[in-house]
Amino acid sequence: MLLATLGLGALGVAAAPPLQRGLEAFLGGISGKDPTGLTGLLPNGGGFRYYSVTSSVPHKDAGNYRLTVSGMVDRPSTYTLPELRRLPQTRLVRDVQCVTGWRVPDTPFEGVRLSDLLDAAGVHPSAKAVRFTCFDGAYTESLTLEQARRADVLVAHRMQDKPIGHNHGGPVRLYVAPMYFYKSAKWLSGVEVTDRVRPGFWEERGYDVDGWVGRSNGRDDVPTT
Numbered sequence: 266m267l268l269a270t271l272g273l274g275a276l277g278v279a280a281a282p283p284l285q286r287g288l289e290a291f292l293g294g295i296s297g298k299d300p301t302g303l304t305g306l307l308p309n310g311g312g313f314r315y316y317s318v319t320s321s322v323p324h325k326d327a328g329n330y331r332l333t334v335s336g337m338v339d340r341p342s343t344y345t346l347p348e349l350r351r352l353p354q355t356r357l358v359r360d361v362q363c364v365t366g367w368r369v370p371d372t373p374f375e376g377v378r379l380s381d382l383l384d385a386a387g388v389h390p391s392a393k394a395v396r397f398t399c400f401d402g403a404y405t406e407s408l409t410l411e412q413a414r415r416a417d418v419l420v421a422h423r424m425q426d427k428p429i430g431h432n433h434g435g436p437v438r439l440y441v442a443p444m445y446f447y448k449s450a451k452w453l454s455g456v457e458v459t460d461r462v463r464p465g466f467w468e469e470r471g472y473d474v475d476g477w478v479g480r481s482n483g484r485d486d487v488p489t490t
């Protein structure tokens with residue numbers, strides 16, 4: 266039984282797409298030495314792992330957090346955390362699925378629908394996509410406008426029924442429920458409406474822009490959404 270399990274595990278690694286193995290090796294190497302704190306693959310309670318592509322990230326709170334909505338919109342705008350909290354809220358409970366294989370079942374996220382912020386800003390008819398920037402100064406993400414307008418894409422300020430802590434990307438992170446967790450940009454600071462998809466940080470390094478759970482990145486996880 267043990268041998269069979271080990272055998273299957275080895276097979277799983279052998280069958281993983283080369284890109285994924287490369288990235289895991291890359292991340293594993295960093296977690297081993299952690300020269301920059303680039304990514305600490307430390308179990309972070311409840312099965313989460315802490316990911317950051319930068320060595321340090323400024324702390325923001327209700328006093329100094331700002332989210333800007335800009336680009337191809339009629340009304341560029343800036344939201345504080347209290348302003349986001351006053352808008353209609355949506356709570357979703359789904360499995361979190363990282364593309365490297367770990368999963369955290371039934372995780373509640375709560376926040377404002379991205380579509381509400383886009384509607385409030387007035388998206389230009391010729392716009393096609395949204396680019397996300399983060400106050401870590403490095404991470405970026407992207408969605409098509411059609412994806413961004415889904416009801417299960419949130420600008421989240423609560424996770425596991427608590428305010429999102431700094432390590433999980435608080436006070437505000439993107440939450441793209443139907444896609445692998447790399448789409449859920451932490452420390453969200455900018456929503457820019459654009460004329461085309463600009464691949465994000467990991468997407469420039471090979472991950473799929475359309476990061477659907479179970480249908481991308483060479484994986485066949487069973488989606489729960």
Ligand SMILES: Nc1nc2c(c(=O)[nH]1)N[C@H]1C(S)=C(S)[C@@H](COP(=O)(O)O)O[C@H]1N2
Nearest residue numbers: 314315316317318404433446447449450451
């Ligand atoms: N700003 C930022 N957002 C990010 C990342 C990151 O390194 N920086 N990593 C992504 C990846 S690959 C994953 S799996 C999740 C991890 O979220 P967690 O640290 O809350 O577990 O955040 C995503 N969003």
Ligand SMILES: [Mo]
Nearest residue numbers: 363364446447
């Ligand atoms: Mo990830």
